[in-house]
Amino acid sequence: MQVDKNEHYDFSLKNDYGNVNFYVDNNIIIAEFSGSIDTDILSVYGEKLINTTAQFNGNPWGYISDSRKVLAATPEAELLLTKIGKKMQAANCFISAYVMTSAIAISQMSRVLNSVGRDGTKCIFSEVESAKQYVIKHLKNSQAD
Template sequence: MSEVFSQRDKYGHYSIHIDDRILVVTVGGALGKGLTNKYSQDLRTAIEYIKDKPWAYLADAMELEALTNDGLQYLTEAFKYSMQNNCVVGAYCMTSSLAIHQADSVRRQYGAEGTIEQRLFDDVTSAKAFLNQHLEQ
């Protein structure tokens, strides 16, 4: 797995990796406008590497607290872009109730398949197994 992008500020951090057909995003802390704007830009660039085939999104967000309202807007735009560019399934490793609610809200806004509860996992290995199963169908 090779790191494509990463960024950090005093409140939070993210890194983006591509593992075969799974785009893995590791996030932690609180994400505001500046960091989430950069994340959105980096995500779009990373998607260019994999968008020619169906791919999956994995949020390793066990350390994520939440996004600010501005940050949530950038995340919403990034989610829409992902769905428009061949992302067929997503999975989430997160425990923050607020972050789960925010992710669920974004998913519902764009009619993503399944409920957030069906896509929440305790660890990355289980989430990847779920995603790979869907990609093989």
């Protein structure tokens, strides 16, 4: 597994099975996944993701996962995604959206979202622009309160 020094991303990691990159756009973390997602990638990714949220200084933030190139996560990785989701909520992640087209990945993410108390029917999209608009709208509403 290697950490990539790609200048377009704040974080990039890949192994023989898949990869993840993410960057921060204002108060939204946008992650791009591809391949098969396993615990090796998610362990490092989850830690880096939560550490990155410190820059929001406790303010609400959003998350978008562009997983159109993901086939599935291993069963162990699915459990780890639930743990990461709970840590995201504890770190004040106000809204999240998931872009995916694989039926297996959608089913897995729906289970993960249900286990952390989120409604997967509202936040899973087939294209990125709708996911971005969804997150931006909800973040603006959170700041209006």
